[in-house]
Amino acid sequence: MAYCRFSNSDIYLYENFNNEIICCMCSLVTSDDNIEESEHNNGAFDAVDKIMFTKEEALAHVREHIENGDYVPSHVISTLMQEINEENS
Numbered sequence: 001m002a003y004c005r006f007s008n009s010d011i012y013l014y015e016n017f018n019n020e021i022i023c024c025m026c027s028l029v030t031s032d033d034n035i036e037e038s039e040h041n042n043g044a045f046d047a048v049d050k051i052m053f054t055k056e057e058a059l060a061h062v063r064e065h066i067e068n069g070d071y072v073p074s075h076v077i078s079t080l081m082q083e084i085n086e087e088n089s
């Protein structure tokens with residue numbers, strides 16, 4: 001299930017069949033290594049997926065994107081918070 005896609009958000013966040021939450025081609029995962037590598041690749045960034053194992057981690061990650069100026073629809077936050085509440089109840 002996708003929380004949001006690039007069509008309506010700056011991030012693409014979805015849950016896979018292992019209950020891992022994937023931030024697809026995450027813009028926050030660009031280490032110096034990736035930048036170095038991209039120079040061999042005509043400057044094109046290699047896409048890196050960020051994998052998270054809990055909803056709490058995913059929520060913190062979404063907030064990090066928002067702090068960095070990415071647009072993420074507010075329902076993504078409320079859906080994650082609701083799922084965290086359900087898991088803890």
Ligand SMILES: [Zn+2]
Pocket residue numbers: 011023024026027028050061065
């Ligand atoms: Zn991300």
